[in-house]
Amino acid sequence: MIEWTNPVGRWVERELLLRDLAMRIGVSFFLASRALRESLLSTGLLILAVAVAIGFEVPSAANLQGYRGELLAQSLDDGFGDVRVRPGRGVVLHDAEALSARLAKVPGVLEATPVLAAPASVRGHGHDTSVTLFGVDPLALHHPYRVIAGQTLRESRDEVLLGASIAERSGLTVGDQVELRVLLSTYPRLVLDDGGYGVYTLTVRGLVGFGASNGAFVSRSFLAGEMGDDDLASAVLVHVRDHMAAPAIVPAVAAAAPGAQVRAWMDDSRYLHSSVRAVETLAGASWLMGVLAVGIPVLALLYISTLNRRRQIGLLTAMGFTRVDLFVTFLLQALILGAAGVAVGGLVAVALVRYLIAHPIFDWQSFVVRPVLTVHDLVRTAVAILGTVLIAGSYPAWRAARLDPSRILRGIE
Amino acid sequence: MSGSSSVLVASDLVRRYDQRIVVDRVSLTIESGEMVSLMGASGCGKTTLLHILGTLDRPDEGRLLLLGRDPARLSDAARAVMRREELGFVFQQSNLLPSLTARENVALPAWRATGQRRASLDRADALLDRFGLAARGDAPGRVLSLGEAQRVAVARALINRPQMVLADEPTGSLDSEASLAVLDAMAEVCRTGAALLIVTHDPNVAARCARRLVMRDGRLAPGASLSAVEDVATAHRTVV
Numbered sequence: 021m022i023e024w025t026n027p028v029g030r031w032v033e034r035e036l037l038l039r040d041l042a043m044r045i046g047v048s049f050f051l052a053s054r055a056l057r058e059s060l061l062s063t064g065l066l067i068l069a070v071a072v073a074i075g076f077e078v079p080s081a082a083n084l085q086g087y088r089g090e091l092l093a094q095s096l097d098d099g100f101g102d103v104r105v106r107p108g109r110g111v112v113l114h115d116a117e118a119l120s121a122r123l124a125k126v127p128g129v130l131e132a133t134p135v136l137a138a139p140a141s142v143r144g145h146g147h148d149t150s151v152t153l154f155g156v157d158p159l160a161l162h163h164p165y166r167v168i169a170g171q172t173l174r175e176s177r178d179e180v181l182l183g184a185s186i187a188e189r190s191g192l193t194v195g196d197q198v199e200l201r202v203l204l205s206t207y208p209r210l211v212l213d214d215g216g217y218g219v220y221t222l223t224v225r226g227l228v229g230f231g232a233s234n235g236a237f238v239s240r241s242f243l244a245g246e247m248g249d250d251d252l253a254s255a256v257l258v259h260v261r262d263h264m265a266a267p268a269i270v271p272a273v274a275a276a277a278p279g280a281q282v283r284a285w286m287d288d289s290r291y292l293h294s295s296v297r298a299v300e301t302l303a304g305a306s307w308l309m310g311v312l313a314v315g316i317p318v319l320a321l322l323y324i325s326t327l328n329r330r331r332q333i334g335l336l337t338a339m340g341f342t343r344v345d346l347f348v349t350f351l352l353q354a355l356i357l358g359a360a361g362v363a364v365g366g367l368v369a370v371a372l373v374r375y376l377i378a379h380p381i382f383d384w385q386s387f388v389v390r391p392v393l394t395v396h397d398l399v400r401t402a403v404a405i406l407g408t409v410l411i412a413g414s415y416p417a418w419r420a421a422r423l424d425p426s427r428i429l430r431g432i433e
Numbered sequence: 434m435s436g437s438s439s440v441l442v443a444s445d446l447v448r449r450y451d452q453r454i455v456v457d458r459v460s461l462t463i464e465s466g467e468m469v470s471l472m473g474a475s476g477c478g479k480t481t482l483l484h485i486l487g488t489l490d491r492p493d494e495g496r497l498l499l500l501g502r503d504p505a506r507l508s509d510a511a512r513a514v515m516r517r518e519e520l521g522f523v524f525q526q527s528n529l530l531p532s533l534t535a536r537e538n539v540a541l542p543a544w545r546a547t548g549q550r551r552a553s554l555d556r557a558d559a560l561l562d563r564f565g566l567a568a569r570g571d572a573p574g575r576v577l578s579l580g581e582a583q584r585v586a587v588a589r590a591l592i593n594r595p596q597m598v599l600a601d602e603p604t605g606s607l608d609s610e611a612s613l614a615v616l617d618a619m620a621e622v623c624r625t626g627a628a629l630l631i632v633t634h635d636p637n638v639a640a641r642c643a644r645r646l647v648m649r650d651g652r653l654a655p656g657a658s659l660s661a662v663e664d665v666a667t668a669h670r671t672v673v
Binding site: 039040046051055331332339340344345424425426429 | 480481484487489490509510513514515516517518520522524527528529530531532533541542544545546548550589601
């Protein structure tokens with residue numbers, strides 16, 4: 021059977037429906053905005069509640085995001101990489117350059133750099149300090165340190181980068197000379213037998229901070245050479261773009277390094293992983309508190325407003341306003357409050373974030389927590405808060421729509 | 434069966450609250466342009482009956498035909514449309530939305546019905562002018578005197594040219610001068626062709642109505658005379 025349709029009729033019907041909808045929203049918006057003007061104190065308090073929530077939630081979340089980012093950057097980008105490859109047996113990897121080259125070709129890997137570690141002590145200004153000495157590739161893009169004073173390392177047998185904490189304890193600074201005593205044997209049990217120490221006088225080329233502040237760094241080719249094998253490494257540090265995706269790349273890295281022990285940073289550094297998770301949990305709790313801080317007062321104040329306006333609800337019903345009209349009116353009231361609160365709170369949040377960028381809440385050595393705020397984060401928080409306001413406002417709106425006009429008008433409810 | 438000019442036909446309406454019968458088998462017919470008063474002691478069920486007739490409440494039993502339609506068979510939204518387009522209400526007090534001006538209060542039902550704000554405000558201005566309130570159009574509802582507010586409420590009840598206006602003690606809170614002004618305004622309702630049902634305790638108001646009904650214990654007293662009306666008024670004054 022053929023069904024005859026009338027596209028013009030459907031279009032007209034749709035137009036009329038849209039016009040009716042627009043008109044109803046227009047009237048409801050008018051009533052909602054006038055109702056808000058009726059009690060300026062309640063309206064002000066509600067806008068303030070929303071503004072305070074977003075004004076503090078956004079900088080707080082941005083600070084936590086900044087802390088998390090800096091923690092990962094210092095520990096992974098300027099630290100020991102996202103995936104660590106160590107010898108499966110023994111304490112050193114041989115043919116480290118070739119292994120690094122293979123690992124660098126694994127899809128998703130940005131760089132693979134070998135590092136060699138050895139126990140050592142630093143003597144300067146009469147102080148002896150035990151350190152772990154790392155031999156690194158100065159020309160690599162990633163190094164397990166961030167230089168906070170002086171210059172970065174170069175291929176040299178005469179220079180060392182010193183951890184800022186060691187330098188501070190020993191009173192050393194850039195340009196000073198230190199005596200470095202290095203255990204060169206890769207088999208510690210032989211130390212007493214062969215007396216395998218190397219003693220070197222080196223110039224402090226730069227100071228490094230945070231995770232590297234108790235270490236010392238020299239060229240790996242120099243250190244490995246002194247150990248008798250130019251291509252030795254204790255580990256190969258693999259860097260990837262997305263830190264959180266590190267576990268996904270482990271199988272491919274393991275396949276390129278047969279026999280080696282391969283671990284993602286989450287498994288290799290429980291402390292760091294716990295710290296990152298703690299920050300994420302705090303961010304979640306902070307977000308939830310922000311939502312509750314908005315939702316509860318909005319719900320309470322709008323509910324009270326509904327109770328106070330029962331007579332008006334009865335009158336509007338008598339005038340022919342439908343339950344949907346009443347629901348939309350009260351919901352629009354919440355929406356106007358939410359939008360005003362988000363606008364005010366958003367401005368406060370951006371101003372606070374800018375202030376905190378200029379005046380970080382944490383600044384130690386090279387570890388600086390600067391809030392990280394993207395438009396996406398701001399919009400997401402604003403939408404979440406606005407959604408909370410609407411949800412909190414929908415119950416009073418629903419109550420308003422369900423009130424019995426006859427009982428209200430007789431003063432029973 | 435309703436006649437062609439019957440605005441309202443109610444048959445054996447019953448309304449109970451918590452097993453107590455508030456409206457007891459009330460039957461009533463109101464014709465177009467008719468001005469009817471309903472008197473009775475406080476708590477006898479007048480307001481409940483008014484709300485049932487105005488589709489603000491539902492009877493537990495009985496049948497109501499309003500402009501030939503049974504509100505019980507209509508959806509909530511359709512009843513709202515009926516209230517908006519066919520009925521007008523005036524209550525005893527607190528009739529206005531306090532945050533709206535007088536003209537906005539009057540225009541609101543028309544704006545909701547037609548979607549035309551400007552035209553609704555113009556019509557509101559004309560009605561306010563007709564009731565001697567042209568100068569008070571921009572005054573917020575909360576600052577109007579009781580008499581002014583009641584006349585604004587009457588204007589609002591008329592703005593959509595209803596078939597029937599239901600007034601619940603519209604002069605109950607007013608002094609005699611303000612009452613007269615409101616009564617004159619109410620009389621205008623019938624001149625527009627609409628029927629008017631006024632719940633009142635005031636015999637002067639009842640005296641201006643063509644038909645006077647008296648309610649006792651939820652029932653309409655048959656054949657109420659003016660003297661019966663005055664008895665009710667006296668009883669009310671004694672109680673009050």
